[in-house]
Amino acid sequence: MQTHVGKTKSHKNFFFKCSSCNYSYETSMPSFISEELPKLLEVKPANLKRSFENGNIKFYDNQGIQGLQFRKSVGRIESGTMICLGDKIDIIRGFPKIRRTLMLSPSVKIHFNQEVAVEEKMNGYNVRIALINNKIIAFTRGGYICPYTTKKAPEIMEMENFFMDHPDLVICGEMVGTENPYVTHHYREIGKLGFRIFDLREKASNKPMSVFDKVEALEFYGLPHVELFGIIDINEAPERIFELVIELGREDREGVVIKDPEMKIEPLKYTSSQAHNGEIQYAFTYPFDFGRSFFFSRVIREGFQAYELNESEDEIRKRAHMIGESIIYPMIRTIKHVADDNSASEDIIIHVDNLKEAEDFARHLRDLGVVATVHSFRDGKAIIRRVHQSTTDRISNFLRGGLY
Amino acid sequence: MQTHVGKTKSHKNFFFKCSSCNYSYETSMPSFISEELPKLLEVKPANLKRSFENGNIKFYDNQGIQGLQFRKSVGRIESGTMICLGDKIDIIRGFPKIRRTLMLSPSVKIHFNQEVAVEEKMNGYNVRIALINNKIIAFTRGGYICPYTTKKAPEIMEMENFFMDHPDLVICGEMVGTENPYVTHHYREIGKLGFRIFDLREKASNKPMSVFDKVEALEFYGLPHVELFGIIDINEAPERIFELVIELGREDREGVVIKDPEMKIEPLKYTSSQAHNGEIQYAFTYPFDFGRSFFFSRVIREGFQAYELNESEDEIRKRAHMIGESIIYPMIRTIKHVADDNSASEDIIIHVDNLKEAEDFARHLRDLGVVATVHSFRDGKAIIRRVHQSTTDRISNFLRGGLY
Numbered sequence: 001m002q003t004h005v006g007k008t009k010s011h012k013n014f015f016f017k018c019s020s021c022n023y024s025y026e027t028s029m030p031s032f033i034s035e036e037l038p039k040l041l042e043v044k045p046a047n048l049k050r051s052f053e054n055g056n057i058k059f060y061d062n063q064g065i066q067g068l069q070f071r072k073s074v075g076r077i078e079s080g081t082m083i084c085l086g087d088k089i090d091i092i093r094g095f096p097k098i099r100r101t102l103m104l105s106p107s108v109k110i111h112f113n114q115e116v117a118v119e120e121k122m123n124g125y126n127v128r129i130a131l132i133n134n135k136i137i138a139f140t141r142g143g144y145i146c147p148y149t150t151k152k153a154p155e156i157m158e159m160e161n162f163f164m165d166h167p168d169l170v171i172c173g174e175m176v177g178t179e180n181p182y183v184t185h186h187y188r189e190i191g192k193l194g195f196r197i198f199d200l201r202e203k204a205s206n207k208p209m210s211v212f213d214k215v216e217a218l219e220f221y222g223l224p225h226v227e228l229f230g231i232i233d234i235n236e237a238p239e240r241i242f243e244l245v246i247e248l249g250r251e252d253r254e255g256v257v258i259k260d261p262e263m264k265i266e267p268l269k270y271t272s273s274q275a276h277n278g279e280i281q282y283a284f285t286y287p288f289d290f291g292r293s294f295f296f297s298r299v300i301r302e303g304f305q306a307y308e309l310n311e312s313e314d315e316i317r318k319r320a321h322m323i324g325e326s327i328i329y330p331m332i333r334t335i336k337h338v339a340d341d342n343s344a345s346e347d348i349i350i351h352v353d354n355l356k357e358a359e360d361f362a363r364h365l366r367d368l369g370v371v372a373t374v375h376s377f378r379d380g381k382a383i384i385r386r387v388h389q390s391t392t393d394r395i396s397n398f399l400r401g402g403l404y
Numbered sequence: 405m406q407t408h409v410g411k412t413k414s415h416k417n418f419f420f421k422c423s424s425c426n427y428s429y430e431t432s433m434p435s436f437i438s439e440e441l442p443k444l445l446e447v448k449p450a451n452l453k454r455s456f457e458n459g460n461i462k463f464y465d466n467q468g469i470q471g472l473q474f475r476k477s478v479g480r481i482e483s484g485t486m487i488c489l490g491d492k493i494d495i496i497r498g499f500p501k502i503r504r505t506l507m508l509s510p511s512v513k514i515h516f517n518q519e520v521a522v523e524e525k526m527n528g529y530n531v532r533i534a535l536i537n538n539k540i541i542a543f544t545r546g547g548y549i550c551p552y553t554t555k556k557a558p559e560i561m562e563m564e565n566f567f568m569d570h571p572d573l574v575i576c577g578e579m580v581g582t583e584n585p586y587v588t589h590h591y592r593e594i595g596k597l598g599f600r601i602f603d604l605r606e607k608a609s610n611k612p613m614s615v616f617d618k619v620e621a622l623e624f625y626g627l628p629h630v631e632l633f634g635i636i637d638i639n640e641a642p643e644r645i646f647e648l649v650i651e652l653g654r655e656d657r658e659g660v661v662i663k664d665p666e667m668k669i670e671p672l673k674y675t676s677s678q679a680h681n682g683e684i685q686y687a688f689t690y691p692f693d694f695g696r697s698f699f700f701s702r703v704i705r706e707g708f709q710a711y712e713l714n715e716s717e718d719e720i721r722k723r724a725h726m727i728g729e730s731i732i733y734p735m736i737r738t739i740k741h742v743a744d745d746n747s748a749s750e751d752i753i754i755h756v757d758n759l760k761e762a763e764d765f766a767r768h769l770r771d772l773g774v775v776a777t778v779h780s781f782r783d784g785k786a787i788i789r790r791v792h793q794s795t796t797d798r799i800s801n802f803l804r805g806g807l808y
Binding site: 099100101102103105106107108109110111268284287291292295296297299300301302303304306307316317319320321322323324325327328329331332335336339398399400401402403404 | 503504505506507509510511512513514515672688691695696699700701703704705706707708710711720721723724725726727728729731732733735736739740743802803804805806807808
């Protein structure tokens with residue numbers, strides 16, 4: 001099947017042509033959405049129609065892939081879902097939001113059955129990789145095709161054999177390391193760029209493989225998975241998870257995802273104090289871009305963690321001081337930086353073959369609403385400068401005497 | 405002029421009857437708003453009409469006063485404005501928002517002329533007092549008539565003579581002290597309840613008296629005003645204000661309002677680190693009710709204050725630790741309190757003549773959307789318990805293992 005999209009008003013004209021039998025038919029995108037899509041997704045036509053009219057389902061055309069992107073969830077269909085209109089229609093479901101527990105002990109016992117699988121939660125960016133039109137394509141959490149990840153993931157790991165045997169599976173994992181364009185974090189075992197898989201899920205249904213089957217399959221194909229700390233009895237789980245999270249925190253690692261080994265119950269996440277502070281530090285480096293939205297949930301996590309660990313006065317004081325420092329130090333550093341006539345910006349390092357690839361990537365970031373330009377390119381290493389505009393503008397304004 | 409309001413749909417019927425000539429006419433409230441009010445307020449009819457339709461201008465009938473309450477600003481007419489429909493129409497304009505500077509030095513010089521008047525900003529609640537239908541009535545910031553303040557203000561200070569001579573002025577001031585129903589703060593010179601006046605403004609126009617005339621008038625009538633620290637040359641102002649604010653902070657006082665002595669330029673406010681921390685502590689005592697909205701602006705103030713004071717590493721560390729403690733300590737205290745099966749509530753002390761007055765006041769709070777009940781009444785002292793419902797509910801839920 002081929003799809004063509006009319007040019008005048010792209011969402012008005014929509015053609016299908018079967019490449020094997022040459023049967024073709026034409027439909028408008030609105031009627032595809034209200035007539036064909038409901039059958040594919042098992043969602044009420046009215047809900048899809050409304051979402052499309054509200055601009056939450058968008059036509060997407062990039063990197064040679066045309067499709068429908070879900071900017072918000074519709075019924076059980078997750079935000080970030082992509083309906084790829086290629087040789088056949090491929091439905092790459094959005095990665096489900098993993099809920100968080102603030103109190104390990106009660107929630108783990110309430111939520112799961114006899115046992116839980118505990119895996120490491122890594123600090124990078126969530127990627128889904130799938131075979132679309134016989135090409136390996138990487139999607140960001142929001143359902144955008146990332147040109148950089150699409151290029152890099154196959155360089156980091158060999159997925160050909162896996163996808164040959166399992167064209168209908170989606171690899172869900174975290175791109176991690178110090179040189180990636182979204183979330184950089186140092187892991188000694190990874191260095192600049194690495195990938196760790198945490199789920200294998202079916203296209204269309206989003207059904208995840210059990211933890212055991214997933215690990216077995218990934219090891220068979222030589223694909224890297226996140227660390228599985230073990231399958232733990234529910235009664236020992238809270239204590240064991242606390243030990244793990246505290247140990248991970250000491251190594252400046254993020255935390256854990258707690259799963260039903262059968263993957264029939266939704267997973268939960270729990271994170272280290274160091275992760276909370278790291279995020280507050282980042283947020284207050286660019287306070288007017290991220291401070292308001294990042295801050296609150298992180299300090300709430302700290303409060304409940306201190307409570308559940310029944311910390312001493314001394315331990316609580318240390319936690320309080322750490323949070324205060326995570327807020328004030330980066331903020332003052334940025335105020336000084338902007339006062340010296342700089343913008344509040346961060347430099348992203350990516351490795352590309354040529355300047356054009358770097359510029360393509362900067363354009364991709366701009367498509368996502370990020371202010372980004374190629375700052376330099378040399379010996380395959382590009383520096384993309386990402387400017388945090390609200391922080392730059394508002395701090396400059398206050399420094400000049402602007403009122404709050 | 406008498407006004408009557410129909411009973412079936414209160415905003416539909418609206419009668420005027422002149423008490424001297426007996427001329428009467430009837431108009432619907434919508435047509436009063438789009439035809440009479442624009443002339444009184446010098447605002448475009450369409451803007452008033454829209455605001456009324458959106459529910460931002462409400463009919464108000466309480467404590468024997470009927471009127472129109474502005475829940476949001478319309479053009480130059482401030483939120484909190486009340487159009488009182490009594491023997492005559494009295495327009496009590498909302499108290500204008502005082503903007504804040506984050507950087508004293510540039511903004512004071514940009515904003516003002518040769519001199520500034522510096523007055524203390526006190527930590528209480530903003531009240532406007534005016535003569536309506538020959539009665540002294542106290543309005544809250546939002547334009548609600550506060551039964552308690554209306555009763556207490558005349559007990560605290562003698563306003564009869566002032567209003568006899570100046571029926572067209574509005575007394576704007578702060579109700580302060582440890583036993584008031586809204587914002588309690590200890591001032592050694594005030595104790596349980598006191599009032600300090602900062603502005604005298606004309607009804608209808610909202611024009612403020614100059615600082616000199618205001619102080620003279622208040623002293624003539626023996627009415628209490630906020631402290632005027634002095635009229636300061638603009639070049640010395642930033643340094644002098646910093647000295648004042650640091651000294652005020654040491655005494656756990658809030659800060660200053662910086663005014664054009666002629667009151668022709670809008671005032672600015674600047675506050676102490678102790679005030680910021682005090683508010684963060686309050687907010688994180690009830691984190692799910694106030695934490696999110698209170699927090700951000702307070703820490704931003706701390707960042708700029710530390711920067712402008714060019715603080716040493718040690719001073720910045722102290723500031724950071726103080727903020728962290730202001731967040732974590734109250735939050736953990738409240739988590740423990742709720743874990744012991746209590747609600748997150750605060751007790752408000754008011755002094756009333758009888759139980760009915762206490763119950764009237766609790767009802768007034770509930771009208772404002774506050775969960776409040778009379779907890780006890782004895783010897784003229786009522787305790788009103790105010791429950792912070794979101795904090796209580798969400799903390800209980802997380803403690804039981806609820807997910808975030």
